[in-house]
Amino acid sequence: MSSSAPDRRLRADRARQAADVIRQQVVQRAYPDGVLPDERFLAAEFSASRNTIREALDLLREEGLIERVPGVGTVVVTEKYPHGLGRLMGLAETLHEHGEVTNDVRAAGPIKPPSSVARRLGLADGEPVVYVERLRRLGGLPLSLDLTYLPVDVGTPLLGEDLRNRDIFSLIEQTSGRRLGTAEVALEAVNADLHSAAVLEVPRGAALLVVERLSRFADGRPVDLEFIRMRGDRLTMRAECRRTP
Amino acid sequence: MSSSAPDRRLRADRARQAADVIRQQVVQRAYPDGVLPDERFLAAEFSASRNTIREALDLLREEGLIERVPGVGTVVVTEKYPHGLGRLMGLAETLHEHGEVTNDVRAAGPIKPPSSVARRLGLADGEPVVYVERLRRLGGLPLSLDLTYLPVDVGTPLLGEDLRNRDIFSLIEQTSGRRLGTAEVALEAVNADLHSAAVLEVPRGAALLVVERLSRFADGRPVDLEFIRMRGDRLTMRAECRRTP
Numbered sequence: 001m002s003s004s005a006p007d008r009r010l011r012a013d014r015a016r017q018a019a020d021v022i023r024q025q026v027v028q029r030a031y032p033d034g035v036l037p038d039e040r041f042l043a044a045e046f047s048a049s050r051n052t053i054r055e056a057l058d059l060l061r062e063e064g065l066i067e068r069v070p071g072v073g074t075v076v077v078t079e080k081y082p083h084g085l086g087r088l089m090g091l092a093e094t095l096h097e098h099g100e101v102t103n104d105v106r107a108a109g110p111i112k113p114p115s116s117v118a119r120r121l122g123l124a125d126g127e128p129v130v131y132v133e134r135l136r137r138l139g140g141l142p143l144s145l146d147l148t149y150l151p152v153d154v155g156t157p158l159l160g161e162d163l164r165n166r167d168i169f170s171l172i173e174q175t176s177g178r179r180l181g182t183a184e185v186a187l188e189a190v191n192a193d194l195h196s197a198a199v200l201e202v203p204r205g206a207a208l209l210v211v212e213r214l215s216r217f218a219d220g221r222p223v224d225l226e227f228i229r230m231r232g233d234r235l236t237m238r239a240e241c242r243r244t245p
Numbered sequence: 246m247s248s249s250a251p252d253r254r255l256r257a258d259r260a261r262q263a264a265d266v267i268r269q270q271v272v273q274r275a276y277p278d279g280v281l282p283d284e285r286f287l288a289a290e291f292s293a294s295r296n297t298i299r300e301a302l303d304l305l306r307e308e309g310l311i312e313r314v315p316g317v318g319t320v321v322v323t324e325k326y327p328h329g330l331g332r333l334m335g336l337a338e339t340l341h342e343h344g345e346v347t348n349d350v351r352a353a354g355p356i357k358p359p360s361s362v363a364r365r366l367g368l369a370d371g372e373p374v375v376y377v378e379r380l381r382r383l384g385g386l387p388l389s390l391d392l393t394y395l396p397v398d399v400g401t402p403l404l405g406e407d408l409r410n411r412d413i414f415s416l417i418e419q420t421s422g423r424r425l426g427t428a429e430v431a432l433e434a435v436n437a438d439l440h441s442a443a444v445l446e447v448p449r450g451a452a453l454l455v456v457e458r459l460s461r462f463a464d465g466r467p468v469d470l471e472f473i474r475m476r477g478d479r480l481t482m483r484a485e486c487r488r489t490p
Contacts, residue, residue, distance in 0.1 A: 003350040003351065003352060003353045003408075004351070004352055005352070005354045006352045006353070006354050006355075006356045006376045006378070007356065009351070009352055010440075012440035013351070013352070013378070013440075015440075016392075016438070016440065016441060017376075017378075017392055017472075018359075020392060020455075020457075020472035021359050021361055021362055021472070023455075024361070024431070024457050024472075025361055027431070027433075030361065045359045045360060046359050047356070047357050059438050062436075062438060063435055063436065080433070082431075084486075085330065085430075085432070085484050085486055086484075086486050086487070087486055087487065087488075087489075088486045088487055088488040089488075106249070106254070106258070107249050107250070107251045107254055107258070108251070109250045109251050110251075111251045111252065111292070112292050114263075114266050114290045114291050115290060116266055116269070116270055116275065117266060131251045131262075133251070133258070133262075147261075147262055147265060169488075179488060180488040181487065181488055182485055182486065182487050182488070183485070183486050183487075184483070184484075184485055185330075185483065185484045185485070185486060186269070186272070186327075186481050186482070186483050187330070187432070187454075187481065187482040187483070187484070188272075188325070188454070188477060188480075188481050188482070189434040189435075189452035189453055189454040189475075189477030190308055190434075190452050190477060191307075191308065191436075191450070191451065191452045191477075193261070193304050193307060195255075195257035195258075195260075195261065196261060205436070205450050206436065207434035207435050207436045207452040207453065207477070208434055208452065209432075209433070209434040210265075210268075212265075212269050218488070227262075227265035227266070227269075230434075232433060232434030232435060232436075232452070235433075236431050236432065236433050237431070237432040237433070238429070238430065238431050238432070239330050239331075239429075239430045239432070239484055240427055240428070240429055240430070241329075241330055241331050241332055241333045241427065241428050241430060242331070242332065242333055242426065242427050242428075243332075243333040243334075243414075243424060243425040243426055243427070243463070244332075
């Protein structure tokens with residue numbers, strides 16, 4: 001395909017271009033009261049036709065981000081919360097200004113882990129771990145489903161603690177008396193399978209952020225391996241990066 | 246919901262738990278020749294029934310990660326490439342050991358940007374920018390669709406350069422004679438709309454990683470605002486984070 005002038009392209013391409021900018025405006029809460037400017041204004045703003053703007057808004061409506069309300073206009077219907085990737089923080093710590101995080105503890109107890117999990121945690125094959133599974137909610141609404149593997153000495157003391165209302169990070173630091181140091185994070189976009197969708201209360205196939213995170217004590221010992229499914233419509237990950245490491 | 250012992254849960258929950266671990270093994274290329282161990286082995290490994298393992302493999306098959314090949318077993322069919330989030334690098338730089346990155350330049354030229362884009366780039370309202378839209382491929386297959394806004398003094402010199410085969414980052418540094426410094430990244434999971442899906446050659450609704458990235462020169466001046474749609478089935482983002490910033 002040969003390159004074309006930006007203003008002589010398919011309407012679908014121009015709609016996507018506008019939608020990306022509007023999506024960021026929505027996520028960054030740039031529209032007062034959560035009401036978008038009207039189509040005429042947006043058309044001028046994006047040097048686009050009203051049909052293009054309508055198509056852009058359709059894309060964001062399909063994502064569940066905005067809705068048309070008769071007599072009001074186009075309004076933001078889903079709040080996305082920022083989650084910092086650069087700093088190792090629990091969800092309740094991160095979102096404390098947005099509301100209360102509570103956890104449905106779906107499972108908690110010792111298991112024999114698969115060998116790849118044992119290896120990641122620096123354990124010998126056959127050593128047990130503590131497994132904790134939580135559905136995490138903000139203001140009652142599901143945000144993420146977290147599957148956590150902990151070495152027995154770190155995990156067992158947590159089983160008597162308030163897993164419903166506390167972050168595992170802060171509980172680990174409290175019960176062990178040691179500070180966490182760094183974590184390695186791998187992040188993917190995955191479509192929700194039928195059952196995970198039901199748990200997270202999203203449509204089957206909804207885009208999820210799937211995170212694998214291995215956290216270490218400050219001395220480098222791996223102590224917390226998590227597999228996290230986050231609702232794509234409710235969380236944005238933020239990071240800073242540098243040209244030279 | 247009250248907590249239960251990890252080994253007394255729904256099969257769907259146990260299948261998800263196994264699938265998450267196997268997914269990471271696949272992504273990290275832990276299976277020699279891309280062939281998974283057989284169901285009997287995996288059942289023992291995960292202390293699970295063969296039905297649970299079958300359900301776990303079904304989940305990864307639905308994601309397009311693995312396939313059943315008669316006479317061979319379960320094989321990995323999609324390679325996922327790691328993209329470091331901590332270091333500011335172009336795609337060709339990042340993936341140079343995995344193959345050649347080429348770009349279909351879909352649009353390139355000056356436009357009048359929406360005011361939010363002008364603001365992010367530190368420009369006065371009404372100042373033009375250079376817009377570049379590229380479909381980026383690795384070994385011929387689509388990886389990402391990148392929409393890039395550049396200030397005119399930075400972007401114009403790029404229009405005569407080899408945008409088809411070079412990263413914009415390295416072109417900016419070459420033509421400006423200045424080094425990039427840091428970038429702010431916001432990352433979301435979004436379902437592909439019909440038209441973006443067609444461009445990226447994925448099914449409609451496929452999970453995409455959508456990245457907004459604002460890159461700066463070392464002196465802090467913002468010079469490159471990108472909106473990137475990455476195929477979720479082909480890229481994994483990696484990052485390191487610290488407990489104390």
